[in-house]
Amino acid sequence: MNDQAYMKLAIQMASATIGQTKPNPAVGAVVVKDGAIVGMGAHLKAGEPHAEVHALNMAGDKAYGATIYVTLEPCSHYGKTPPCAELIIQKGIKRAVVASLDSNPLVSGRGMEMMKKAGIEVEVGVLEREAKALNPFFLHFMREKRPFVTLKAAMSLDGKIATKTGESKWITGEQARLDGHRLRHSHDGILVGANTVIADNPLLTTRIMGHARHPIRIVLDTTLKVSPEAKIFQDDSAETWIITGNVGEEKKAPFAKEHVSIFSLEQPQNIEHILELLAAKGVQSLLVEGGATVHGAFLQSRLFDEVVSYVAPILIGGKDAPSAFGGAGFSRMAETQHLEIIETSVLGEDLKIVSRKKGK
Numbered sequence: 129m130n131d132q133a134y135m136k137l138a139i140q141m142a143s144a145t146i147g148q149t150k151p152n153p154a155v156g157a158v159v160v161k162d163g164a165i166v167g168m169g170a171h172l173k174a175g176e177p178h179a180e181v182h183a184l185n186m187a188g189d190k191a192y193g194a195t196i197y198v199t200l201e202p203c204s205h206y207g208k209t210p211p212c213a214e215l216i217i218q219k220g221i222k223r224a225v226v227a228s229l230d231s232n233p234l235v236s237g238r239g240m241e242m243m244k245k246a247g248i249e250v251e252v253g254v255l256e257r258e259a260k261a262l263n264p265f266f267l268h269f270m271r272e273k274r275p276f277v278t279l280k281a282a283m284s285l286d287g288k289i290a291t292k293t294g295e296s297k298w299i300t301g302e303q304a305r306l307d308g309h310r311l312r313h314s315h316d317g318i319l320v321g322a323n324t325v326i327a328d329n330p331l332l333t334t335r336i337m338g339h340a341r342h343p344i345r346i347v348l349d350t351t352l353k354v355s356p357e358a359k360i361f362q363d364d365s366a367e368t369w370i371i372t373g374n375v376g377e378e379k380k381a382p383f384a385k386e387h388v389s390i391f392s393l394e395q396p397q398n399i400e401h402i403l404e405l406l407a408a409k410g411v412q413s414l415l416v417e418g419g420a421t422v423h424g425a426f427l428q429s430r431l432f433d434e435v436v437s438y439v440a441p442i443l444i445g446g447k448d449a450p451s452a453f454g455g456a457g458f459s460r461m462a463e464t465q466h467l468e469i470i471e472t473s474v475l476g477e478d479l480k481i482v483s484r485k486k487g488k
């Protein structure tokens with residue numbers, strides 16, 4: 129087996145732990161000595177040993193003079209556990225092959241530096257793209273210090289998300305809706321506007337799939353006009369946050385529940401401020417389910433990274449039927465937001481289109 133084959137194995141192990149290592153990234157490691165695998169491991173849970181520690185423990189004294197393959201640059205700072213770069217040095221590893229550098233500018237390259245200084249032969253970039261695809265949200269969050277934002281919309285062929293009377297159940301079929309729940313599972317937070325809560329009274333939990341993680345439910349409601357009777361406040365199977373303006377205590381009182389938190393912002397419609405607040409609360413990825421007004425605000429701010437469109441082969445029509453992106457919109461073609469389609473798939477009778485801003 130060559131470097132790529134061992135790194136592929138490390139990536140495969142990491143891919144099996146995606147979601148369970150939050151807020152840490154999924155990482156895999158393999159230790160090879162004289163052409164034989166003598167240690168392998170993946171980071172399993174935040175606060176527990178990193179992938180390199182598991183692999184090196186398994187290798188024991190065979191680690192001396194061996195090569196280690198890791199999907200992410202070994203950590204160089206004292207977190208909950210001692211730095212892996214130091215452990216790699218202590219164990220006498222001869223060569224370190226790393227797929228991708230840490231994207232946190234504060235530590236990027238430091239682990240490599242430490243190992244190089246200790247005389248270890250280091251190499252970066254083997255299967256880098258595949259390794260980065262393991263943790264798009266974590267890498268983005270470390271680099272941009274704000275959540276990775278996915279805008280999700282389910283629409284008709286003519287781009288409508290509801291009829292002119294507000295009916296929307298259902299536009300897309302079961303398979304597309306199941307896929308939408310997978311998006312909920314993989315994101316830390318799900319955000320909707322007050323109008324969606326009032327119109328759809330959604331639960332916003334991850335259902336219709338196996339072991340599911342519920343995202344934190346976040347409602348943008350500048351004047352706190354939603355009802356405390358809404359499902360997301362009555363149902364306590366997931367946390368619910370309201371981001372609102374400066375509203376009086378008496379307005380907040382009816383929402384006082386264990387799982388409900390209310391955050392007031394000076395500018396509750398400022399997407400940048402909203403994302404700063406969520407980043408400070410450790411939200412690394414945010415799924416925005418709309419509706420049109422909220423999607424319009426994110427579009428105007430251009431502070432989003434991916435758009436997931438589920439398109440059903442139905443025509444709704446009507447100039448008063450809402451399209452997926454409301455708000456002011458752009459007046460000139462030169463201002464429009466360009467994306468690139470990175471994935472399409474057919475789900476039942478519907479089409480799923482995943483687009484990203486260029487360079488994401």
Ligand SMILES: Nc1c(/N=C/[C@@H](O)[C@H](O)[C@H](O)COP(=O)(O)O)[nH]c(=O)[nH]c1=O
Binds near residue numbers: 300324
């Ligand atoms: N109308 C549709 C959707 N609509 C999505 C949101 O507007 C709904 O409020 C949300 O799914 C309801 O939340 P729940 O109670 O947690 O299920 N989403 C879809 O994929 N297809 C649709 O046809």
